[in-house]
Amino acid sequence: MKIAGEQILSAPRQSVWELFNDPNRLSRLIPGCEKLNVLGPDQYEGTINVGIASVKGVYDGKLKLEDKRPPEHYKLLIDAKGKQGFVRGSGTLDLEARDGSSTIVKYAGDLQVGGPLMQVGQRMIEGASKMMLGQFFAAADAELQAAAVGQVARQGILVNFWRYLVRLVRSIFARA
Template sequence: MKIAGNYTFSASRDEVWAALNDPEVLARTIPGCQRLEQVGENEYESTLKIGLQAVRGVYSGRVKIDNIRPPESYEIHVDGRGSNGFLKGSGSITLREENGQTILDYGGEAHVGGTIASVGQRLLDGAAKTLISQSLKALAAQIEARRTGHATPAPEPVATPAPEPVATPAPEP
């Protein structure tokens, strides 16, 4: 699965870079993040609870950041597992400034396996786009909150509602 896109922030490149490299900010911007703990230089362990139907579950993993060029770019490597499969991927983030705004370009490739791989490419692509969009919008809110000095709560992951259970009458004795 390949992902790519961009997002425009109404902030300087330095502000966006600082937020992207602050584990506390990231923990508040990653949907469903239950834990983000630094375990080494530029290396983190995390636990995410995802509520999207196709990828619903709890995932644990490791994130490593390298080839860091402040405040311009870095590469990210992810290795995660959940009860319904695994994900291994890598990608890059690049920041560029235009007209007083910062554009974050992202791209990468992920390999999934296990039960989660059977849900189909379209569903996985949709889930990935939703999670990325949520994260970037939450990051923009965190950057704005840093400017004004107000903390914002972590976003709740988008959930696909489960079907309502249908009551069936018990058979008469």
């Protein structure tokens, strides 16, 4: 499955880069992330509890960053497994300064998904990924805006889902 897209975050590129390299802050932004530990330089292991409606599952995985070019690019390798299937693949993240105070985040990835998850969820996996990415970026934007004024944003699945809906509604009106 291929995923690609872009999002605008309201912070300068350097701040976005720092956020995307800080496992402690990232772990609070990733929907359902229960832990994200540092294994070595640019290597992490973590646990995500994915829950969309009644479909729930715990996935353990490893994450590796490669080809780092601060503050604009890295490659991401992911290998995660849960009782209901596995997700493996790689992706790239590119940060482009939009202006002094906002950044365009471009992401692209190719994921292999297998196991029971694929049997019944094939139709849903892309939608679920998009939904989680949407929640992640909404949370990241809140985190960056709060950090800019020296605060820590409140994070949590419900708060982030709410932010995500607000962004969704705004984007719908922006189109109209």
